[in-house]
Amino acid sequence: MNKVSQKTDFSGIFAEKLIFPYNYDLDKQTLKLSSVHVGDLFPVLKDDERLAFDYLRDLTAKDQPPGTFHVVYNFLSFKYRHTLMVIAQIPPATSGELPEVDSATPYWNSANWLEREVYDMFGIRFRNHPDLRRVFLDETTNFYPLRKSFYVEKVTNVADINEIEEAFRKMAEEQKKVESKMAEAVKVETDSNANASYQETESDNKL
């Protein structure tokens, strides 16, 4: 790990400002919460004078355990030189719909392309994003390759444009099949547990 020049304890500020459930780890400088509340978190991070996170250095997502998405933000404050990692767990979406998170673009411009990349690779939609298009893949493709439901072994070399379209269609179908199977398995497992509150212990044990 990089040696961080400044390690500030934010627990007091968070206890005062955040009115929703969260989990703050001082040792790793990590804040875990449900993605429902990130829209309320961003103004606190940006505008509170004791935090002053003016630099969004990285934004990405992870699919852990398969089917549960997290958006991961890495912040830095040039004023105080302290850092924070925010991991927002997205509550399970109704089947067939893309999960949605509030966009960080109103606060940090760098979120613009990074969120487009996450949308491209994970199929996570960002609310109020000014320009949510795919970054790398073609706009007509219908699959999200960095999800765990996408299998890379099945990609083959194709040259003809019709072949490519056919291969893309197959990949999307394949991924949909896997995802519907995963959704059914989750339904059987926890039928009663459909509320959107943040549960850290459960997802960590599943790993």
Added chain:
Amino acid sequence: MSINKTLRPDLWKKREDTLWTEEMILNMGPQHPSTHGVLRLELHTDGEIVKECIPHMGYLHRGIEKNSEHKEYLQIIPLWDRADYLSSMHMSYLITYAAESLMKVEIPKRAEYIRVMCMELQRLASHLIWFGTFALDSGAITPIFYAFRERELVLDLLELASGARLLYNYIRPGGVRMDVNREFLHRLDKFLIHFQDYLDEYEELYTGNAIFINRAKDVGVLTKEEAISWGASGPVLRGSGVKWDIRKDEPYSIYEEFDFDIPVGQKGDVLDRYNVRFFEMRQSHRILRQALDGFPEGKYTARVPTSIKPEKGEVYVRIESPRGELGCYLVSDGGKIPYRLHVRAPSFVNLSALDTMLRGHLIADVVLILGSIDIVVGDIDR
């Protein structure tokens, strides 16, 4: 030239009614020599003025992040070498560093010295390419021949250490693949003696050139606030006046032991970014000299198993690559294969600020400003 409209006011009235301008869309790339790879810029222009610039990427997307989830750590290092192919050493160090952060392993000092020397040599090689191509972009043909002459010396040194000219696969968990020999140290010493003269030669040739200064001054300005908000990093951020270098402010490896300065620009125009990069080459030279003088004896690698298993957990590490902040977010589930590996590419984030820098400039400035960001398309697309 000003036109006197008072002579025939009736005629001018008529002309203003019939003269009209419209937005024209101009595609630059993907096969354009000055986009430094397969990148397409969609320029919305009004006459010669750029109103908006929309970059289109993905022509070189190879899905390395997905591939990393199916291979062992030692197997993915050569893959990532090919992401940013002008700074492979930094790429392999990044993956190594992320894996080592989740392992409990003590790296021998000699190995860290070799790594730092290789990374600084790589920075020189990368900046020399940038210097040559940037001069080409701004219309000067000669400097690239000088820059490539010296780059070849750097590549010879790296070949002597690792066995490869461009894609090394040299730095790996535990240390490096093999020790450097005495000839490497001898030739590095000789190179460092002469390199300052080479830099002076470049400065005489290009930096003080009045044509270049007039060309680059006040072009592509990115203010401090804009640079921070757009997430710019590396020389682009420092050119805008933010004193932030990860080697100094969030140190990794053994950079704490070396004495070097961080160059900072004032206005954030193309000239500032040029000067920052040029000054950085002199600082790399300083670091290399210190590393060579204090080069310790010892082992070149720690004892690590062939297929490593980092502990369960997640980590975000970042290093200062020639292009900016190169970050790696690694999630490990305790197995031989990374669960998720994301690389924050500096070129990708820096390129997103291009639109802000370009607006209101002429089409002729597009190439110059793009050259001053120093993008590598392999790094953008991954």
